[in-house]
Amino acid sequence: MNSIYKSDNRVDTTPLVKVDQLKKHFVTSTNIWGKKEQVLKAVDGVSFHINRGETFGLVGESGSGKSTVGRCLLRLYDYTDGDVHFDGQNISRMSAKQLKPYRRRIQSIFQDPYSSLNPGMNVVELISEPMNIHRMYTGKERKEAIVSLLEKVGLQSAHLYRYPHEFSGGQRQRLSIARALSVNPEFIVCDEPISALDVSIQAQVINTLEDLQGELGLTYLFIAHDLSMVRHISDRIGVMYGGRLVEVATSDELYNNPLHPYTQALLSSMPVPDPRAVIEPISYSPALTDHAEPEPVLHEVSPGHYVSQY
Numbered sequence: 001m002n003s004i005y006k007s008d009n010r011v012d013t014t015p016l017v018k019v020d021q022l023k024k025h026f027v028t029s030t031n032i033w034g035k036k037e038q039v040l041k042a043v044d045g046v047s048f049h050i051n052r053g054e055t056f057g058l059v060g061e062s063g064s065g066k067s068t069v070g071r072c073l074l075r076l077y078d079y080t081d082g083d084v085h086f087d088g089q090n091i092s093r094m095s096a097k098q099l100k101p102y103r104r105r106i107q108s109i110f111q112d113p114y115s116s117l118n119p120g121m122n123v124v125e126l127i128s129e130p131m132n133i134h135r136m137y138t139g140k141e142r143k144e145a146i147v148s149l150l151e152k153v154g155l156q157s158a159h160l161y162r163y164p165h166e167f168s169g170g171q172r173q174r175l176s177i178a179r180a181l182s183v184n185p186e187f188i189v190c191d192e193p194i195s196a197l198d199v200s201i202q203a204q205v206i207n208t209l210e211d212l213q214g215e216l217g218l219t220y221l222f223i224a225h226d227l228s229m230v231r232h233i234s235d236r237i238g239v240m241y242g243g244r245l246v247e248v249a250t251s252d253e254l255y256n257n258p259l260h261p262y263t264q265a266l267l268s269s270m271p272v273p274d275p276r277a278v279i280e281p282i283s284y285s286p287a288l289t290d291h292a293e294p295e296p297v298l299h300e301v302s303p304g305h306y307v308s309q310y
């Protein structure tokens, strides 16, 4: 179990995750001589930290770079520039061998559990797979660990030999959570984990994630395109626009006092309870010309509330 206490009982206040000026540019076309023709700046100078036991929400419209940030933290991508520290260690340029312990400590849950779960594996096999990779648990101990994991996420031992297609969408996402937890991680990148679920199921899965966080001391990066989804679960929220963070604040501060026009636009497009109300698409364009792009620097305008130039 993760603990924010050091062995001498002093609280460890160093952030679990620290991201410094992260950049991930994709070369989207290459000419016949192998020269770069077009570069897509999916993430372009993003900095934030996530404290131990905290949930950091990352929001923004489709294409703003949220998933790319998540994939960089998981080291599924090499970065173009910048650094990511995990528990004080710079993991940015670690070799596959050096990364191995971090691959256990940092897990992920994705939007579509059906495509991330091998349909030919039953529950025991699906949960055993990460345990095999990290050589955890054997024989009877493993079976007990799997049953206990299923109970933790709201499934039962009767499900042990079932296959993904035999579950509902919500149950499949619970299975993905059990699989992520199987190797005792400290940090989980949750990339739109409830977006594909029925609204009635979304709150239940969120509650399970929150309960597990309290029980296991987990730290989450919670990615969503919709502010209403992250509000409840997040301690702090970062708003992304065009590969950059435009505002970071505590959840309450962001909702009560949004400063960046893009955050205000996102908030005003939040679903309203009246089903007859017309929801307008977000319209926001920086009031700047091409040659004066906003600096990827966040200014602290009040304690813990950061906003970029706009």
Ligand SMILES: Nc1ncnc2c1ncn2[C@@H]1O[C@H](COP(=O)(O)OP(=O)(O)OP(=O)(O)O)[C@@H](O)[C@H]1O
Pocket: 026, 027, 028, 040, 041, 042, 060, 061, 062, 063, 064, 065, 066, 067, 068, 069, 225
């Ligand atoms: N492997 C890739 N190669 C080229 N471009 C990519 C790649 N992955 C992402 N992109 C581009 O990078 C930009 C950011 O994508 P990303 O998926 O991070 O955004 P997002 O905010 O997570 O959006 P969504 O909610 O739709 O997933 C997009 O323009 C996307 O097309």
